[in-house]
Amino acid sequence: xxxxxxxxxxxxxxxxxxxxxxxxxxxxxxxxxxxxxxxxxxxxxxxxxxxxxxxxxxxxxxxxxxxxxxxxxxxxxxxxxxxxxxxxxxxxxxxxxxxxxxxxxxxxxxxxxxxxxxxxxxxxxxxxxxxxxxxxxxxxxxxxxxxxxxxxxxxxxxxxxxxxxxxxxxxxxxxxxxxxxxxxxxxxxxxxxxxxxxxxxxxxxxxxxxxxxxxxxxxxxxxxxxxxxxxxxxxxxxxxxxxxxxxxxxxxxxxxxxxxxxxxxxxxxxxxxxxxxxxxxxxxxxxxxxxxxxxxxxxxxxxxxxxxxxxxxxxxxxx
Amino acid sequence: xxxxxxxxxxxxxxxxxxxxxxxxxxxxxxxxxxxxxxxxxxxxxxxxxxxxxxxxxxxxxxxxxxxxxxxxxxxxxxxxxxxxxxxxxxxxxxxxxxxxxxxxxxxxxxxxxxxxxxxxxxxxxxxxxxxxxxxxxxxxxxxxxxxxxxxxxxxxxxxxxxxxxxxxxxxxxxxxxxxxxxxxxxxxxxxxxxxxxxxxxxxxxxxxxxxxxxxxxxxxxxxxxxxxxxxxxxxxxxxxxxxxxxxxxxxxxxxxxxxxxxxxxxxxxxxxxxxxxxxxxxxxxxxxxxxxxxxxxxxxxxxxxxxxxxxxxxxxxxx
Numbered sequence: 001x002x003x004x005x006x007x008x009x010x011x012x013x014x015x016x017x018x019x020x021x022x023x024x025x026x027x028x029x030x031x032x033x034x035x036x037x038x039x040x041x042x043x044x045x046x047x048x049x050x051x052x053x054x055x056x057x058x059x060x061x062x063x064x065x066x067x068x069x070x071x072x073x074x075x076x077x078x079x080x081x082x083x084x085x086x087x088x089x090x091x092x093x094x095x096x097x098x099x100x101x102x103x104x105x106x107x108x109x110x111x112x113x114x115x116x117x118x119x120x121x122x123x124x125x126x127x128x129x130x131x132x133x134x135x136x137x138x139x140x141x142x143x144x145x146x147x148x149x150x151x152x153x154x155x156x157x158x159x160x161x162x163x164x165x166x167x168x169x170x171x172x173x174x175x176x177x178x179x180x181x182x183x184x185x186x187x188x189x190x191x192x193x194x195x196x197x198x199x200x201x202x203x204x205x206x207x208x209x210x211x212x213x214x215x216x217x218x219x220x221x222x223x224x225x226x227x228x229x230x231x232x233x234x235x236x237x238x239x240x241x242x243x244x245x246x247x248x249x250x251x252x253x254x255x256x257x258x259x260x261x262x263x264x265x266x267x268x269x270x271x272x273x274x275x276x277x278x279x280x281x282x283x284x285x286x287x288x289x290x291x292x293x294x295x296x297x298x299x300x301x302x303x304x305x306x307x308x309x310x311x312x313x314x315x316x317x318x319x
Numbered sequence: 320x321x322x323x324x325x326x327x328x329x330x331x332x333x334x335x336x337x338x339x340x341x342x343x344x345x346x347x348x349x350x351x352x353x354x355x356x357x358x359x360x361x362x363x364x365x366x367x368x369x370x371x372x373x374x375x376x377x378x379x380x381x382x383x384x385x386x387x388x389x390x391x392x393x394x395x396x397x398x399x400x401x402x403x404x405x406x407x408x409x410x411x412x413x414x415x416x417x418x419x420x421x422x423x424x425x426x427x428x429x430x431x432x433x434x435x436x437x438x439x440x441x442x443x444x445x446x447x448x449x450x451x452x453x454x455x456x457x458x459x460x461x462x463x464x465x466x467x468x469x470x471x472x473x474x475x476x477x478x479x480x481x482x483x484x485x486x487x488x489x490x491x492x493x494x495x496x497x498x499x500x501x502x503x504x505x506x507x508x509x510x511x512x513x514x515x516x517x518x519x520x521x522x523x524x525x526x527x528x529x530x531x532x533x534x535x536x537x538x539x540x541x542x543x544x545x546x547x548x549x550x551x552x553x554x555x556x557x558x559x560x561x562x563x564x565x566x567x568x569x570x571x572x573x574x575x576x577x578x579x580x581x582x583x584x585x586x587x588x589x590x591x592x593x594x595x596x597x598x599x600x601x602x603x604x605x606x607x608x609x610x611x612x613x614x615x616x617x618x619x620x621x622x623x624x625x626x627x628x629x630x631x632x633x634x635x636x637x638x
Contacts, residue, residue: 020439026361039358040366042345042432042453047359049496050369081497082504113361116500120339124462124527126500127507134361143443160486164519167482167498176495177368178400179486181435181445185401188446200483200519208443 024138025103027095032102038136045129046115050175053077056268057231058140059100059108063308065301067093069231070268074112077172083114083131100137101313107140109269142270143210148193152276152286153265155207156192157254158183162205165226170206173228180208191280194265199226204252210267212252212275214260215290220247221256232266232298235307239297245290262288264295271298343457344422346414351421357455364448365434369494372396375587376550377459378419378427382627384620386412388550389587393431396491402433402450419456420632426459428588461589462528467512471595471605472584474526475511476573477502481524484545489525492547499527510599513584518545523571529586531571531594533579534609539566540575551585551617554626558616564609581607583614590617 026038046052055074058065071093078085085092092112100108112135119128144153160182168176183195196207204212205226211233213222220240222233240247257263262285263275272295274287287295301307345357365371374393377384390412397404404411411431419427431454438447463472479501487495502514515526523531524545530552532541539559541552559566576582581604582594591614593606606614620626 021360021362022441028361035362036360038361040361041340041355042347042357042359042455043340043354045500047366048494049500050494051496051500081500122341122458122460124460125507126503136361139441141441141443161483163482163486163495164480166480166519167486168495172497174497175367175369176482176487176497177370178491178493178495181364181368181370181400184445188444200485 022138023103024105024108024136025099026134026136027099028134029132032099035136035138038134040115040132040134041118043118044115044132045118045126046113046132049116051081051116051126052113053081053083053172053174054111054113055173056109056111057096058268059105059110059137059311059314060140060302060308062106062314063302063310064096064100064110066231066235066307067096067309069234070112071096073173073229073231074114078114080169080172081114081116082126083116085114085131085133095135097312099135100311103137104314105137105139106314108137109139109141110137111135140269143194143265143267144270144273148276149270149273152274152283154191154193154277155263155265155275155279156183156187156190156195157204157257157279158186158195158197160186160197161200162197162226164200170226170228177208184208198254201251202254204254204257207265209269210265210273212257212263212265214252214257214263215288216256216260218246218261218290220245220290221252222247222249223252224249225251230266230268232268232271235298235301236264236266236272236294239294239301243293243297245293261285262291264288264291271295341457342422343424343427343455344418345453345455346418347453348451351418354455354457357453359434359451359453360437362437363434363451364437364445365432365451368435370400370435370445371432372400372402372491372493373430373432374492375428375430376415377587378424378429378456378630379459379621379627381425381633382621382629383415383419383429385550385554385626386415386628388553389431390415392492392548392550393433397433399488399491400433400435401445402435404433404450404452414454416631418454419630422456423633424456424458425633427456428458428460429456430454459588462513462584462586463589463592467595468589468592471593471602473510473512473596473599474582474584474594475502475506475509475514476523476576476598477505477514477516479505479516480519481516481545483519489545489547496527503527517573520570521573523573523576526584528588529584529592531576531582531584533571533576533582534607535575535579537565537580537609539564539609540571541566541568542571543568544570549585549587551587551590554617554620555583555585555591555613558613558620562612562616564612580604581610583607583610590614
């Protein structure tokens with residue numbers, strides 16, 4: 001065979017993904033499967049157009065945390081994108097319980113996804129598509145490792161601006177993350193561990209999977225717009241109220257963050273996590289007293305029946 | 320079982336996707352499979368973060384059209400996203416030839432994709448991921464049906480702005496399409512068939528899978544920025560030059576389009592397609608003389624060895 005007609009790489013060639021999969025269970029296309037078999041068609045517009053929405057709820061010590069809030073936001077996102085689910089709210093909740101129970105995981109990261117699917121007639125019209133629902137439960141994951149949670153994340157404020165809300169509604173939880181991923185690479189190059197993006201006007205927005213708070217003059221500030229309205233963000237604001245800590249939801253200037261007494265980020269994947277430095281400059285306290293009080297109350301609430309819902313069937317499934 | 324604990328939907332319940340798949344062949348994770356088996360893991364960040372790039376080249380009458388240009392752009396996009404492929408350029412081209420040959424399709428839509436993949440250690444760091452390459456060949460598809468290609472597409476200019484280039488580089492072909500999909504729904508509601516988005520300054524950009532040209536005072540205008548630098552757009556500009564038609568690559572104002580003698584869109588999925596109306600107002604000619612001349616030469620070039628590359632092994636495979 002001449003040089004101009006090289007061989008197709010064989011399945012055993014270097015570069016063929018030999019990726020591993022975490023423990024866990026997924027529900028997809030009408031059945032429960034292990035994570036290694038949780039796959040969507042390449043032709044799904046949830047992939048080829050990122051035309052999808054999702055939500056993530058966590059389970060801690062066999063209890064969902066704020067399941068109602070996550071399910072409500074997910075159903076609202078599905079409606080805003082003109083998607084539909086194959087079942088009602090009760091059916092969705094039953095499926096999430098069953099997915100976690102089958103996983104046997106006592107601390108879990110539970111994702112629910114609705115994609116546009118694809119058109120059985122191969123048209124390009126999203127109205128022709130058969131929507132797809134996927135859910136999975138994998139071990140609880142953290143946006144920060146134990147050391148970072150102890151001494152605070154080193155944050156970089158990136159030069160790439162967050163996709164504006166006018167183009168993609170950030171209150172519909174979505175997978176449009178290329179700006180955030182680009183920002184992550186910039187952060188690593190500048191010696192940081194994670195990233196926050198500004199909006200086009202220069203106000204701070206959010207990071208990959210988390211909201212941002214800066215505590216200045218005793219007030220916990222967080223952006224009002226251009227961000228996902230995170231459930232952990234909402235929880236932090238409610239806990240501020242319970243603890244008598246003042247909060248402000250308004251455009252967040254860079255100066256408020258760099259001049260803060262302390263700062264933290266909020267995420268379903270880890271709760272309330274201190275920020276140690278911004279662009280290489282250490283903050284006065286990490287974790288600061290507000291961050292510590294909020295974090296303690298946040299984890300305490302995981303046993304409070306107001307926000308904690310035992311996973312049905314988990315004790316029987318788990319060993 | 321009480322009402323508060325509904326049954327999980329069974330696999331046979333209404334809503335389980337019974338989607339059909341087109342003929343064709345995909346290369347994924349080291350093997351060739353039919354389209355019904357072409358699936359990526361749900362955990363692939365190409366899906367969960369839309370952290371991926373792609374390109375589409377077409378085959379017409381057993382010949383690739385401008386394969387070099389598509390492969391070059393794809394390799395540049397892969398590098399810009401700091402992804403890597405499991406083979407070199409020659410290996411990529413060999414794989415595309417083989418995929419089409421195995422599909423047996425004489426007219427094909429051929430997509431190559433590189434995703435971030437996921438981290439075998441389940442970290443959130445994109446540098447830890449094992450990238451994934453996918454390619455598939457399915458029957459050639461059109462952005463417009465035969466009637467639309469004859470009398471011109473009814474275009475709507477949507478109110479949602481295109482994601483700005485500062486946030487996501489549009490010259491890296493990507494799947495960040497929620498703004499375009501939202502615009503498509505707006506177009507359908509306003510009686511249109513497809514959509515073009517403006518940028519944040521109000522200049523016209525592009526539509527879902529195509530670039531836009533407006534011919535005014537005999538000059539073919541197309542936007543210079545905020546758009547994918549389409550290979551069919553480049554081809555149209557080169558054919559303008561060959562035919563002695565003046566062209567301008569510059570910010571494109573709405574008034575240029577609404578005041579145009581004729582307009583057309585360009586896409587690998589259909590070539591040069593006339594625009595019949597904009598926001599319900601018919602253009603003077605559809606297809607206009609410039610559109611017709613360009614389209615005729617465009618299809619003529621599909622037999623010219625300068626741009627046409629016979630698919631190796633296709634005649635043997637096809638019946």
